[in-house]
Amino acid sequence: MNTSHATDTPPRFDCVVKAWRAHEAELLAYLSRQLQDHSLAQDVLQEVFLKSMRAGQGFCRLDNPRAWLFQVARTTLVDHTRLAKPWVDLPDDLVAPVAEPRPAVDALNACLGRNLARLDEADRAVIEACDLHSQTVRDFAQTHGLSLSAAKSRLLRARQRLRQHLVAHCGVQFDEHGQVCCHVAMEAT
Template sequence: MIAEWQNHKEQLRSYVSKRIDDPDAVDDILQDVYIKASNNLHQLKSTGSLKGWLYRIAHNTIMDFYRGRQPFEELPDDLVAEERDTGKQAREELAQCLRPLIDELPEKYGTPLRLAELEGMPQQAIADKLGLSLSGAKSRVQRSRVKFREQMMACCDFEMDQEGITAYSRKNPIKHTKC
């Protein structure tokens, strides 16, 4: 390998120096090319393709050099705090609005819906807590959602567009006593 490297070293130096604006980095890149070629010599299919193979390694090493020099901005420290927010506060606020309507459902439907939607409990945990199979818990939660939706539609008028609900208002509470 060393003899073949010596045959191509000067041509590779010229190739790299034309593509790198930092003369001090040229020798570092050539050294990286030699190390990569030595470590991966078993991948070379024939010695006739050695020159092209070395140029491919040199090209990739040059690309790695420029990728490493790309500027980046530090993330602000407060960004980390935002990622830790799991939506718990939003879920609690929504729960305060929805809990009375869920409480109006029969216990068979209200309990699994409360556990799934307000407490964020996984359906397997709901199944375990209520003594149901997983498929039974999934079915119960789905039926609960349907019944809850029917109750919501009976109590409220919703205005919707492509992005979802834009406004809502209570229907006449005299006609709908459960609202």
């Protein structure tokens, strides 16, 4: 964009035009390198010029107009890149990917909530604190006035009771390693 024809600019824009003439070529070169498209770089350069004109007298008070112009060029380039959403035509015969089945343990959310409620308050508190809220057993012991070994035992017993409820009320099944492998959907009981 050549602004050399702008000889009749109002005096308040003289400093903008002067700085623009001094740095326009290097701004265009920078934008062309970044975008690798000369005509697109000229469009972005036009936006930078408009922003500098809008700055008006504020631009004239800048200590380093070149630095300001390059900063505006960079942010305008980033904005332009964010807004440019490439479109790709997809073939008509494209098949949607088959969704992976959810792991059995993930499908137990509702059943877990129902069965946590069946536990007594002490069991529910230790499981919620240590297993659901990632509190350490040591911290749980300290906040509840227990020894570490007592808190570990309480957590172990609470997990065993929860496991029994999940087997009885959710149809949870375990593999040979003791890991949840599947469950049979059962009515909420």
